[in-house]
Amino acid sequence: MEITKNTIEHIANLSRLDLTEEEKSMLLFDMKQIIAYMDKLKELDTSKVKPTAHVMQINNVFREDKSEPSYPKEKLLANAPLSEGGCFKVPKVVE
Amino acid sequence: MEYEVVIGLEVHAELSTKSKIYCSCTTEFGGEPNTHACPICIGMPGVLPVLNKKVVEYAVRTGLATNCHIAQFSKQDRKNYFYPDLPKAFQTSQYDIPICSSGHIDIEVEGRTKRIGITRIHIEEDAGKLIHDDQQSASLIDFNRCGVPLIEIVSEPDMRSAQEVIAYLESLKAILEYIDVCNCKMQEGSLRADVNLSVRPIGQKEFGTRTEMKNLNSFKAIVRAIEGETKRQIEAIEGGADVLQETRRWDDVKGISYSMRSKEEAHDYRFFPEPDLMPIVIDDKWKQEIEESLPELPEVRKKRYISEFGLPNYDASILTGSKVLADFFEEAVKKFENKKAVANWIMGDLLRLLKEKEMEVEKIPFPAEYISKLVMLIDKGTISGTIAKKVFEKMFDQNRDPEIIVKEEGLEVLSDENTLVVVVKKVLQSNSPSVEDYRKGKQRAFGFLVGQVMKETKGKANPKIVNRILKEELEK
Numbered sequence: 203m204e205i206t207k208n209t210i211e212h213i214a215n216l217s218r219l220d221l222t223e224e225e226k227s228m229l230l231f232d233m234k235q236i237i238a239y240m241d242k243l244k245e246l247d248t249s250k251v252k253p254t255a256h257v258m259q260i261n262n263v264f265r266e267d268k269s270e271p272s273y274p275k276e277k278l279l280a281n282a283p284l285s286e287g288g289c290f291k292v293p294k295v296v297e
Numbered sequence: 298m299e300y301e302v303v304i305g306l307e308v309h310a311e312l313s314t315k316s317k318i319y320c321s322c323t324t325e326f327g328g329e330p331n332t333h334a335c336p337i338c339i340g341m342p343g344v345l346p347v348l349n350k351k352v353v354e355y356a357v358r359t360g361l362a363t364n365c366h367i368a369q370f371s372k373q374d375r376k377n378y379f380y381p382d383l384p385k386a387f388q389t390s391q392y393d394i395p396i397c398s399s400g401h402i403d404i405e406v407e408g409r410t411k412r413i414g415i416t417r418i419h420i421e422e423d424a425g426k427l428i429h430d431d432q433q434s435a436s437l438i439d440f441n442r443c444g445v446p447l448i449e450i451v452s453e454p455d456m457r458s459a460q461e462v463i464a465y466l467e468s469l470k471a472i473l474e475y476i477d478v479c480n481c482k483m484q485e486g487s488l489r490a491d492v493n494l495s496v497r498p499i500g501q502k503e504f505g506t507r508t509e510m511k512n513l514n515s516f517k518a519i520v521r522a523i524e525g526e527t528k529r530q531i532e533a534i535e536g537g538a539d540v541l542q543e544t545r546r547w548d549d550v551k552g553i554s555y556s557m558r559s560k561e562e563a564h565d566y567r568f569f570p571e572p573d574l575m576p577i578v579i580d581d582k583w584k585q586e587i588e589e590s591l592p593e594l595p596e597v598r599k600k601r602y603i604s605e606f607g608l609p610n611y612d613a614s615i616l617t618g619s620k621v622l623a624d625f626f627e628e629a630v631k632k633f634e635n636k637k638a639v640a641n642w643i644m645g646d647l648l649r650l651l652k653e654k655e656m657e658v659e660k661i662p663f664p665a666e667y668i669s670k671l672v673m674l675i676d677k678g679t680i681s682g683t684i685a686k687k688v689f690e691k692m693f694d695q696n697r698d699p700e701i702i703v704k705e706e707g708l709e710v711l712s713d714e715n716t717l718v719v720v721v722k723k724v725l726q727s728n729s730p731s732v733e734d735y736r737k738g739k740q741r742a743f744g745f746l747v748g749q750v751m752k753e754t755k756g757k758a759n760p761k762i763v764n765r766i767l768k769e770e771l772e773k
Contacts, residue, residue, distance in 0.1 A: 216565060218379055255372040255394075255570055261578040264350035267314045270321040273335040278440075288330040289437035292381045294429065 205234050299499045302527045304462055304492060305454035309447050310479040311487040312355045318422050318446035319346030326485050330439035338444035340385035346573055352446045353577055355478040356420050357587045359448055360397030362476050362594055363415050367584055371396050373571045381438055382424040392568040395419035404464040413465050414453030423447050459523040463516055471595040474620045483514050490519060496530045506540040510547050510554055522547040526554055598623060606636045615644050621658045628665035638672045646689050663696045671699040683756045684708050712759040721766050724749045735771055
């Protein structure tokens with residue numbers, strides 16, 4: 203997979219990150235190295251290896267379906283930069 | 298050119314668990330904003346989600362009821378996208394190993410059975426609710442719904458008309474209600490459908506480019522959206538333009554759809570396995586336990602109504618289309634032989650009154666045995682059909698036993714000869730022109746006179762006896 207400046211800008215945009223030109227070139231350098239390392243791993247024959255779903259060998263961790271009191275609304279909203287009428291208030295989003 | 302429409306559906310059903318998918322907040326609809334929320338469902342850093350076991354069970358139930366393959370091993374994945382109704386900036390969903398796959402349900406359209414394929418059913422979390430404030434150019438977020446468990450049921454592109462889509466949705470809704478995994482209230486958003494639609498010239502093998510339509514919250518809106526989008530796509534093709542693969546939002550008030558996300562990269566979800574949640578293993582024992590707990594499904598129940606109760610296909614479809622209605626019907630005919638008459642009252646007057654009063658089937662205001670009591674009163678000749686309709690309305694409005702209504706209000710059929718002779722004589726006296734007409738050979742005058750006797754007795758006179766006495770008196 204080829205990593206270009208476009209790739210970096212695309213991913214930054216998806217992550218809502220505003221990068222300077224300098225940061226972009228640093229990230230381009232890092233990401234190229236990471237992908238090169240992954241390409242190296244691809245040389246291994248993994249056709250007989252099951253894909254890893256989780257690094258720990260534990261399955262079926264569940265909770266029972268019981269409802270308990272929620273958090274106080276005031277506490278939930280305490281860290282919100284803006285709130286109104288018990289709601290979190292954010293810049294307008296348009297679909 | 299003649300076109301064919303090709304439709305596949307993505308149905309989201311909110312599961313009727315008590316608590317959310319990864320935390321113990323209630324799933325109850327409504328409530329003051331952000332009172333059914335906690336650090337887990339509002340996505341605070343450092344919290345640990347734990348999967349609700351019932352969610353897996355309900356997904357398996359749905360899979361088994363729709364003839365799906367159940368994955369022995371399945372996992373959850375992060376679907377990354379930025380939108381403030383989902384504060385983690387990803388939705389926990391399932392990507393490459395859904396719990397259920399390769400199923401089908403059979404639908405019936407115009408007397409013909411058609412099989413609709415189910416591609417997959419997976420579990421995921423619902424998002425919060427955004428309230429847009431136009432004046433302040435701000436959006437308000439209520440996270441009560443965030444983390445409510447959903448299953449997404451994806452169909453194959455097997456449907457060819459709005460009618461087939463509605464039949465599929467009705468069958469699916471009935472199944473979900475029967476197996477008790479979703480309350481299916483479309484107006485509360487607990488059942489939502491996205492429509493994937495494309496058109497192609499009839500005879501063409503390849504599919505056309507499809508669009509996905511969101512925001513459809515009633516069967517009527519779905520039908521209108523399908524009609525509108527079909528027309529739009531055909532017009533685009535005929536006008537030489539391309540149909541773009543995109544998500545469109547249906548505006549049911551304006552009757553048009555418009556493009557929702559212009560940026561292609563919005564669909565770059567970068568799925569990866571959710572590291573905070575462990576894989577799900579469904580062994581044969583668990584699967585079998587769930588299978589054994591399944592109730593009789595709508596299709597089976599319908600066939601039983603036809604073979605066991607001798608009901609016509611149409612009646613059986615209507616009654617079994619809703620579990621509540623079918624249960625009510627069975628309760629009413631439990632100790633009663635005239636099943637067809639009970640079915641008629643339920644499908645006719647009961648459904649009509651519920652509709653008029655905008656009441657849900659769950660809210661039938663009287664016990665089922667009242668219907669069989671009413672039919673019994675008619676069958677025994679205690680009351681006439683006309684009176685029965687009035688008794689039914691009283692029974693519905695006042696939740697009173699029909700036997701008591703009939704007794705207290707003196708509605709029994711009037712069969713006493715002497716009383717009826719007096720009434721007939723009175724009617725003949727005050728309607729001499731009609732008597733003349735009858736004697737001149739006008740048969741219609743006879744019907745008028747019978748009507749007058751009925752009117753005089755407030756509909757209670759036994760029609761057979763009235764006919765006889767009237768004839769005797771007229772021929773004197």
